[in-house]
Amino acid sequence: MVLLVTAGVFALLYLWFTLFPGRAVPGAGRYFTTDQVERGREYQRGLRLVSTGSFLVQAFFLAWLVFGGRAAVLSTWALELTGSYWGGVLLFFFVLWLALRVLNLPFRIFSSYCWQRRWGFSTQTFRAWWIDYLKGAAIDLILSAAGAVLFFWVAARWPAAWWLAGAALFFVLYIFLVFIWPLVVAPLFNRFEPAADPAVVGMVRELAQKAGLPVEQVLVMDASRRTTRANAYFTGLGRTKRIVLYDTLLRNYPLEQVRAVVAHEMAHWCRGHVMRGLALGVMGSFVIWGLLFVALRGTIPVSAPYPPHAWAVVLLFATLGFFVSSPLQNFISRRMEEEADRVAVQLTGDAAAAVRLQVELAAKNLSDVSPPAFIRWFSYSHPPVLERIGVVRKAGKAT
Ligand SMILES: [Zn+2]
Incomplete structure (x- = not known):
């Protein structure tokens, strides 16, 4: 609840200052023309509007699912349809993943294709953009599915202390990704x-x-x-x-x-910024998993094993938590x-x-x-x- 309110206030302030940025500081004229200042503002305004819009749509949708009881209904449906716990978990995960992707798609097309073309940054055709997007989505699907399986497995294995185990395993996975990304993923997109x-x-x-x-x-x-x-x-x-x-x-x-x-x-x-960033990331991850543990207790009373719709709570928490903590990260x-x-x-x-x-x-x-x-x-x-x-x-x- 605190998270929801804070995120709401931040989002409103962000929108307000995006729409009414005030005057540019006078010192800008020493290095930039008025035209450059104006163009920069207009370009950034479009991106800011889209990023806030995408965040709001995603957060509202997840909150509606979780607090409106829809997630629980969908969860029961997934369990019944597949007839097994893990089948239900995976089906629920996939339906939610797809729904969020579809909701987010218009924002993505606008910010990374239309707006980039309009201002002359993009050198891509729409077809090439789609190939990139689908490749990225496939990688995201694999990684998110791994994350979901990891979460439900850890929660079922250590019902009382899964947040500790989760944070530790997450760290291992993260280091693995840091190593593997430049060697395996980056070459999929560039030469x-x-x-x-x-x-x-x-x-x-x-x-x-x-x-x-x-x-x-x-x-x-x-x-x-x-x-x-x-x-x-x-x-x-x-x-x-x-x-x-x-x-x-x-x-x-x-x-x-x-x-x-x-x-x-x-x-x-x-x-040592890279190592410092890594160390801060690890500490942050323990805090986040701990808070998630508390948040889930408040939302879903049964703990072992969690029903599939716990994933919707996890995503809502992550979306809000990331947004609210961005001033600190930045x-x-x-x-x-x-x-x-x-x-x-x-x-x-x-x-x-x-x-x-x-x-x-x-x-x-x-x-x-x-x-x-x-x-x-x-x-x-x-x-x-x-x-x-x-x-x-x-x-x-x-x-
Ligand atoms: Zn730098």
């Missing part, structure tokens, strides 16, 4: 090739040596088959790391700015991003290039240059661009 340009490879090696990071491979990903947006990321949990650069980054940004991007990603590794993330920006300047010694990069990225990606304070607090995983420029300039003066 990865070793970087051919010696200037790029040399630049990465030079930075890696300075940062003390063993970079094993420099890979280029064909991001341009979907989008014009640019990015880069690191993978690999062990001693050896690979860096993945979007081909759009190499093609559309000068080498000094690519260098600033790479340095930022390296700074995340140097400062606060932690923003702190890490700020540190990475600072350390990156120390690595490159080139604050000017980092500022140019921030300006270019914000202009090309149509960022909201001055988001309303509430929206920044609620949903910004990175500080807004003017703050990032401030951090970079300050770090540049210090070195």
